[in-house]
Amino acid sequence: MYGLVDCNNFYVSCERVFNPLLKTKPVVVLSNNDGCIIARSNEAKALGIPMGAPLHLYKELINKNKVFTYSSNYTLYGDMSSRVMTSLNFFVPDIEIYSIDEAFLSLEKINGVTVLDEMVKIRKLIYQWTGIPVSIGVGPTKTLAKLANKMAKKHSSNGVYILTISKHLDKILKDLSLEDIWGISKGWANRLKSIGINNPFELQQSDPRQIRNLISVVGERIVYELRGIPCLTLEGITAKQSITVSRSFGNIINNKNDLKKALANYVARAAEKLRSQNSLCGAISVFIHTNRFRKKDLQYSNSASIIFDDLTDSTNLIIGKAFKLLESLYLPNYNYKKIGVVLLDIQKREHNFIIQDNLFTYGNTKKEFTNKSDICMKMLDSINAKMGKMTLFYGSQGIIKQRKQRIEGNNWKMRSSYRSPFYTTNWNDILRVS
DNA sequence: TCTGGGGTCCTAGGACCC
DNA sequence: TCTGGGGTCCTAGGACCC
Numbered sequence A: 001m002y003g004l005v006d007c008n009n010f011y012v013s014c015e016r017v018f019n020p021l022l023k024t025k026p027v028v029v030l031s032n033n034d035g036c037i038i039a040r041s042n043e044a045k046a047l048g049i050p051m052g053a054p055l056h057l058y059k060e061l062i063n064k065n066k067v068f069t070y071s072s073n074y075t076l077y078g079d080m081s082s083r084v085m086t087s088l089n090f091f092v093p094d095i096e097i098y099s100i101d102e103a104f105l106s107l108e109k110i111n112g113v114t115v116l117d118e119m120v121k122i123r124k125l126i127y128q129w130t131g132i133p134v135s136i137g138v139g140p141t142k143t144l145a146k147l148a149n150k151m152a153k154k155h156s157s158n159g160v161y162i163l164t165i166s167k168h169l170d171k172i173l174k175d176l177s178l179e180d181i182w183g184i185s186k187g188w189a190n191r192l193k194s195i196g197i198n199n200p201f202e203l204q205q206s207d208p209r210q211i212r213n214l215i216s217v218v219g220e221r222i223v224y225e226l227r228g229i230p231c232l233t234l235e236g237i238t239a240k241q242s243i244t245v246s247r248s249f250g251n252i253i254n255n256k257n258d259l260k261k262a263l264a265n266y267v268a269r270a271a272e273k274l275r276s277q278n279s280l281c282g283a284i285s286v287f288i289h290t291n292r293f294r295k296k297d298l299q300y301s302n303s304a305s306i307i308f309d310d311l312t313d314s315t316n317l318i319i320g321k322a323f324k325l326l327e328s329l330y331l332p333n334y335n336y337k338k339i340g341v342v343l344l345d346i347q348k349r350e351h352n353f354i355i356q357d358n359l360f361t362y363g364n365t366k367k368e369f370t371n372k373s374d375i376c377m378k379m380l381d382s383i384n385a386k387m388g389k390m391t392l393f394y395g396s397q398g399i400i401k402q403r404k405q406r407i408e409g410n411n412w413k414m415r416s417s418y419r420s421p422f423y424t425t426n427w428n429d430i431l432r433v434s
Numbered sequence B, C: 001t002c003t004g005g006g007g008t009c010c011t012a013g014g015a016c017c018c
Helices: A010-018 A042-046 A055-064 A075-089 A112-130 A140-153 A169-176 A186-194 A201-202 A207-228 A256-276 A315-329 A372-387 A397-410
Strands: A001-009 A028-029 A037-040 A069-072 A094-100 A104-106 A134-139 A160-162 A243-253 A279-290 A301-312 A334-347 A353-356 A359-362 A365-368 A391-392 A432-434
Touching: A001 A075, A001 A112, A001 A140, A010 A028, A010 A075, A028 A042, A037 A042, A075 A094, A075 A104, A075 A112, A112 A134, A112 A160, A134 A140, A140 A160, A140 A169, A140 A207, A160 A365, A169 A201, A186 A207, A201 A207, A243 A256, A256 A279, A256 A315, A256 A334, A279 A315, A301 A315, A301 A334, A315 A334
Parallel strands: A028 A069, A134 A160
Antiparallel strands: A001 A104, A001 A134, A028 A037, A094 A104, A243 A334, A279 A301, A279 A334, A353 A359, A359 A365, A391 A432
16 A cells, blocks of 8 residues: 655745645745746635746735735745655655655555554644645555545545545546646647547556557556556665756846856756765756747757766866856847756766676776676675665676566566676676665 | 746667677 | 568657655
């Protein structure tokens, strides 16, 4: 059984913790430059203010109804989020932090009879400890837990909803639209409708292979998940595979120096994030856009990327390269609205070791060995000492794959990002927590 | 006038290898 | 003239998520 905990109107709830007078008032939180509405209290939703709406279109409605508006404060939200997650972890050891305001729980260890009581208790205590109201959905798969969470928000008095495979679920699925299902958006919903599948129940009953042909393996998984057969599992905390920092400008910018100033800032922020997850990056990309909403303006958007000679986390080094990329992208006579940087090919710093022939390289350490398995045993010892118990696979990529498959079943697939010219490659590829 | 920011995964197809 | 089998690697583009 899986649980999904979702903070209600998270950003608004955070603001309310520090200003209890807002509790019963309509509140919205705005994006960068106060451009869009990105969070709404229930009262604001009731006024018909949609998610992601440009503020200027709703100015009048907001003024008329005395809606409180707040610029976003991500430092605060990040901090509140970790308070909630830490509290959750206190009750349930196996959790997956899915987003800033959501976490999946593994409920295997909780007795089925008492799940409801347990969830009600967790919900109550999370509120007591953090001031954040949450909803909890429970189901046999992540997809159904997600759906249960939606039901909890709509139809539950205690904020908890439990879905099981039953006639009742059939009825619920018949009454929902395809887009209510996690992983299905407009594009796929339309494709499904084109072959006569009009609601989640019909999707659940459909031929998984046919769905795969239509909308890829992701869709096939959804079919099984709706039947209560898990295809998705809890994922631990993993390092980011890419890090983006970008902003729209409040005003239009057209000179290169201003763009450089902004870019330097964003690179510094991105490099900070990179270091905070103890990683290095091997490549970056820079992009710029004009304002796509100003149809009369000449439009231009472009991006360029560069691969570093060595993995790095140095702000200065990355800024240098980013400026070079900007030089190649910048065209005068355009009004720029947005610039951003993406760090790519991200690798864990401590995982960056190489064995080639009989040379073992780990950071700046180079050691020669006469026996290859000897190297691996020593590596394993030092890694175990640092990180806890691990299993080490070594050999050519093909051999690694075979061994992993023997242990983990046939679902394991070598991904291109694991490639390496050497015997060992990405941490994930050769090591596995046992 | 004003229109967010940051992610992940999957596929197809060509190049290439033994 | 015929033309295997099994694979990796890479990229662009398209979906989706919060």
